Amino acid sequence: MAAKKRIKGRTMFQETWHRLLKNKGAVIGMAFLALLVVVAVISPFVFDYETDVIGQNLAMKLQAPNSEHWFGTDEYGRDLFARVMYGARYSLAIGVGSVGFGLIVGTILGSIAGFYGGKADDIIMRGIDIFYSIPNILKAVVIVSLLGTSTINLIIALAISCATNYARIVRASVMTVRDLEYVESSYAMGLPTWKIILRHILPNCLSPIIVQTTLLIGTTIISASSLSFLGIGVPAPAPEWGALLSGGRAHIRGASYICVIPGLAIMFTVLALNLLGDGLRDALDPKLKK
């Protein structure tokens, strides 16, 4: 196909993608995340959960990293490499799950508040302000203690924090877009209100939502690890990264790798997400368009 034609037909998505690829940090971030997803997907095929991941072998306990156990073993002789790899599943599932859940709830609430304004706005946003005023960890602690410790409850607890974030962002964007002339003209076209919100308003609020999503997944993974570290996240013996950190705490003098390696895993994942988020923000910002 002629090069000229291809440029002409480039969609906004393609343009953003093109700009994103020019950003080295974003590419590194994406590469790391892609690797992480691959690890999360294949680890159940490589490691057997019952024997490799949670199976104890006290004879092999607290071994430093060596050729057989790349990341060493923990106090119960479990292979840390298998546990960290497997742990990617938890971190990603919790990060994506609670952000996704929060995205849906927050977008619905935010668009109702932003679109209708008035009383609906007051009721929804004041409610959200109340949730927002409580520190995330405290909020999650309360919710998890009410619902009980499980991965699903952890996702729900974290999703509530995400929802408040999204509701505020979506409300602000919707309020700007709803008064634009093309929205008015879609009324004049006879479109029903829900279709106007879905087809004309929300797609134009997408850039801040996308950027927020990448950044929020990072924060959520840290929150999830913190809660697991505190013992109210993913219940033991599941190899969630925060739980691994917590487990290695007692041996931090003699076997620091038990803490360092899961810590690095958390750090790199969040860093990759932030690099990608920054890159996306630049790529989606029309002021930087060439």
Add this chain to the structure above:
Amino acid sequence: MDLVLDIKDLVVHYETEDSDVHAVNGIDIAIGKKRTLGLVGETGAGKTTTALSIMNLVPDPPGVIKNGSIMLDGKDVLKMSDAELEAMRGNDVAMIFQDPMTALNPVMTVGEQIAESLELHQNLKPEEALEKAKEMLKLVGIAESRAYDYPHQFSGGMKQRVVIAIALACSPRLLIADEPTTALDVTIQAQVLELMKDLINNRDMSMLMITHSLGIVAEICDDMAVMYAGRIVEKGTVDDVFNNMRHPYTEGLFNSLPNLKEQGEMLEPIKGLMPDPSDLPPGCAFAPRCPYATASCSEAVPELKAVDGSKTHFVACHAYSRPDFTLRRNKNEQ
């Protein structure tokens, strides 16, 4: 005459906490089949509010339609249910907005945007609607292949053509054009007007052209109504008003146009400003600026009366109760 639109005694207010803005104060407008009416007036005269009322789209709050009836093919728009309104908008009445730069959704291709109203009102499948959308593009002089492009890939004049294509897609019986060429430069204005004129002549369509340019009115309208502070002060055929104007405000509008015959002459603006619509003067709203005003002008609101027994030409001015009154402009020409 067969009327497509018949507005009677329309009153629209914008009610806010600290003021009550009288945007439209009892106007009557009628548009016949295949006729184009030009609605002329200054910014803030209530032209756009009138247009939005026709589709029952006056922003509420703060807008309130206080009184009146808007008969569209014999049905009152103000009494329609939401479902009837949605079926009417875009299908029976379509609107072209002022600024083509912001009237298109930046994240949808223009083809999709034209197809959208076709899908909605004519129950076409997406593929069929897109085919029809391409035909519409061709009709307004844009290559079919550009249906897959986004609005930012079009120039201002082309965007306005796309907006026209969207408005005409369902062949509405009434087209409302709200200053469709204000945001365009003069060459493109001429092209777009020419295009609209052609398209309207080829269809069974009436048009309400809202503008503050008398040139556009002369170019494409059959009838015209001059609006001032929410009231119609003079209406008639374009010929009636251009060649036989009666209202001092109409005279003022024409005096503020450059004269081609006597170049170099100073323009004569209308003195003063339009009154604050939340605090209209009693009587004739134009009286404070009117060079002919007498004390009686501020006593009662003048009613529209036929000019010399004409069936088309009406004027709302107290001065004509004096038998010898003529506008200066008309005197000079005699």
